[in-house]
Amino acid sequence: MIKAMVLETPIGPLALLEHDGALIGGGFTADPGELHVRLHPSLRALELTATGDLGDLSKAHLAYFDGDLTALDTVPVHQPGSPRRERLLAALRAVRPGETVTYGELAARAGLERAARAAGQACAQNLVAPVVPCHRVLPAAGGKGLKRFGGYYYGPERKEWLLSHEATTR
Incomplete structure (x- = not known):
């Protein structure tokens, strides 16, 4: 159940x-x-x-x-997937509040050099937001307006809010 x-x-x-x-x-x-x-x-x-x-x-x-940015750190999660995906999601969970990484940096942290696309796919398939913080991954190219935040399943406005919350609550 x-x-x-x-x-x-x-x-x-x-x-x-x-x-x-x-x-x-x-x-x-x-x-x-x-x-x-x-x-x-x-x-x-x-x-x-x-x-x-x-x-x-x-x-x-x-x-x-309410502002305790480490409160989600101890929440147990379970997302079955391939060993590669699980490595990427573990590396993603290690990205601290107030910190951002690119997809390439996330792949490198998972020990998967040159696997930025796989990092992007792992973020897209992440079903445990915001505990597994895919909102902390930004595109390397940047952009203007909300596009600078890249994709986020729940919309760039929520991604921006989460990043702002973590930056100002520190």
């Missing part, structure tokens, strides 16, 4: 999915089902059940949005 709840945050609803004490889904949506259908097939087969609270997982997210 997968337990699901929706947490209200300063940038909109955040759906959280938990299984066996680990966060398996987190995303800025009011519909946990949107995350459920994107899960790894081994998890997607499990029933989704709504709950009002996920205990420590909920508290950690609330603390993060």
Whole structure:
């Protein structure tokens, strides 16, 4: 069984999915089902059940949005994938609040030189936002306006907010 709840945050609803004490889904949506259908097939087969609270997982997210930028560091996560993808997501989780990296830098941190595209794919497939902080990855080319933030599944405005929150809360 997968337990699901929706947490209200300063940038909109955040759906959280938990299984066996680990966060398996987190995303800025009011519909946990949107995350459920994107899960790894081994998890997607499990029933989704709504709950009002996920205990420590909920508290950690609330603390993060209240300014404790390290509150998400101890949240257990589970995202099944290839060893390469798991290495990239582990390297991504090690990017500290207030810090940003490029896709190439993320690949290098994972020991996968010249795998910037794979780093981009791992970010695109990340289902545990903001705990696995794909919002901290920026394109090397930069850009103007919101384009300087690059892609983010939940929109560049949310990515900008998260980066600003982490920069000003430090």
